[in-house]
Amino acid sequence: MILMLSSSINFVENSMIELDPGFASSITGIVKIQPISFAQMVEWFPNKSVEECIIIRSILGGVPKYLSMWDKSKGLRENIINLFLTRQAPLIEEPEAVLRKELRELSSYNTILISLGRGLIKLNDLFLATGYSRAKISVYIKNLIEMDVVEKLFSANVKNVENTMKGLYRISDSLLSFYYAFVYPNITRIELGKGSEVYDEMIGPALNSYLRPFFADVCREYLDLMSQYGKLDHEYSHWQTWYGKKGTIDIVGTDSKNNMICGICSFGDEISTIESFAELKALTAQAGIKKCSFCLFSKNGFDSSIEELANAGEVTVASLKDF
Template identity: 30%
Template sequence: MFVDRYDELEILNNEYSKEGLSFSVLYGRRRVGKTSLLKEYVKDKPAIYFLSTMENASILREKLQFIIADFFEDNLMKTLIFKDFVGIFEYIASKEIVKKLVVIIDEFQYLGKEDSSVPSQFQYIVDETIKSKNIHLVLCGSIISMMCEQTLSYSSPLYGRRTSSIKLEPIEFCHLNEFFPTHSQEQLLELYSIFYGVPKYLEMIEPKKNIFENIKDNILSPSSYLYNEPQFILQHEVNEPVTYFSILEIIANGEHKIGNIASRLGKNANGIMPYLSKLIELDIIYKEVPITEENPVKSKKGLYFIKDNFFRFWFRYVLPFKSQLEIGNSEYVLHKIKQNFNAFVGQSYEKLAVSYVAQYFNTLKCGRYWNKNIEIDIVGITDSSLIVGECKYSNKKVGIDVFDNLKQKAKTIESQLPIKCCILFSKSGFTDELLKMQGENLVLIELLSKRI
């Protein structure tokens, strides 16, 4: 299924429409759908596709050589000996290429891991060997740190040579209904809060089963595909995985201040900053400051959260309970999940509500606000006013008390701008008394639907 990748597909097709050499770098976390995007891109184009693996460089060259020989129907090429990748691309360059040829090296980072000269070889390939050829070269990879180091960083020999780069993100929540057209918005929100927008994960979902059955089958069973997924991803990205695991488990369990995270680890704040920076670089966590901060980079009010919903779930409910899961006691863990399920999903709901306000209320910026005494789920800043909002993901209807409390909290926001309106988001709707009060100064939104 091809969903929500049309902007990226347009970028690739624009590269293809250019006369002469194009060079694209495509990267993103595992399972996010990079290969599916590339397959969709080349379905009507002449293309050479090679998937690199963790093997000896000479074996990889030979495999690529045989794929190219088959593409050009040249069995003689299979008998040649190539000492590097430059020679292989010199062979491609020697061919008459009328219709633009796409050459894809998937999991490119493994080539550079096995042979550190590979980025320099591809620099020469781009600068000299195929520079005048009608070719679209695509280097694709899923180990983000290696791809950045080998293709995008200033120190890479390939730096500045790409004509486009795409960081493929998980699918946005608004497209999940294309995977599950019969699901309610509440069911989609539950799925998104756990399986995120990762296509491979979503494809595993059994639509006829409820969320807890899908969690049990796909995550909690030691034999399931996702049981050790974050561990598998992180061990390829970082050294000292134990420290990273500990940090993520602490954050997943509700500790977000750097000093408190460090204290739990028996370290000082400076000692864990490299780990936090690395996790931010890998797009696994993010640092958030109150939306009203004038200089977010220098703000000392930063809190750290897990961005990837699946990682947040795994470090909250899988890693801490591995002992129970290994002996088959998944019902114990499911009970723990059910006890706090609304609160867990509610965190994802709040983030989506912030995005909703940013999209539909023309804010300059939008996010959370907090000070020593209060927290506000949503504060949108326009050029002349503030929009404030609260989210409630519970089985109880939201009433006037929530509205009054929000108005009181809004008075403490450190801003000279006036409050334009209040927005309340609710999973379970609103009381009749509150519904009668809606108007220009109060907007009521059930789940993430249009205004009531």
């Protein structure tokens, strides 16, 4: 048996066979290696809290090479500065180096990725921010999707489609997402030796908000495990997100009989209150979801009103201590 490995998804899927068409008949299988799961992340960092593991995964993704660079003896701030925010940092040039192997016109792609890193995920927002034509943006986005750098966000199917946002994209690679959100836009200050200031002024204050969608990914993984072990009211197996014009339902789970569970996730420092539950119910109404189970996830727990609803079976709740 001959095993061939490549770090270039674009090459394997689009170019490898073209080099030797007869080679295709010799291929018995292609396996796409996935990033390690969050459960495996926790095993990788046995002495780190769940919160720290979520943050590390959100910054470095699930690639062992990058995870091995995280100094387990140091804290979050020091690790981020050492890995990204000094002129000699090992990851300060890594994202661009990876992209440069695959892409021409890297500066144009950087412009789009910076906009995505700023949270401009609608195609029209990218058009306004970059000044590029919609046709040009679409071509660049298509190329980035083929490289698994960007993904198109498909919203959960709901009744009130008029309240659903469409044409949404995000950077799917965690390392690239963090890089284009915080590192690349501040590269001049970093090169001037002001990486600590960049962390204190730009990264630290924005981190909780930035981490919400990554926390939601972990929450979906948690619910999927709970469902597999029969800990939920139904055996949910399909997980999505609903992107509404007035808010996002982070978790929309369905089973084979179209039973649904809907939830939102908060990674803020404050505890979640009854307003969080009211927001979730309002969003499900906007989506046209008339019947579903509810769940709430919160980094720092819930107030007594939410706990009472949970005890009454009206909502499933989980904080980091439950993971």
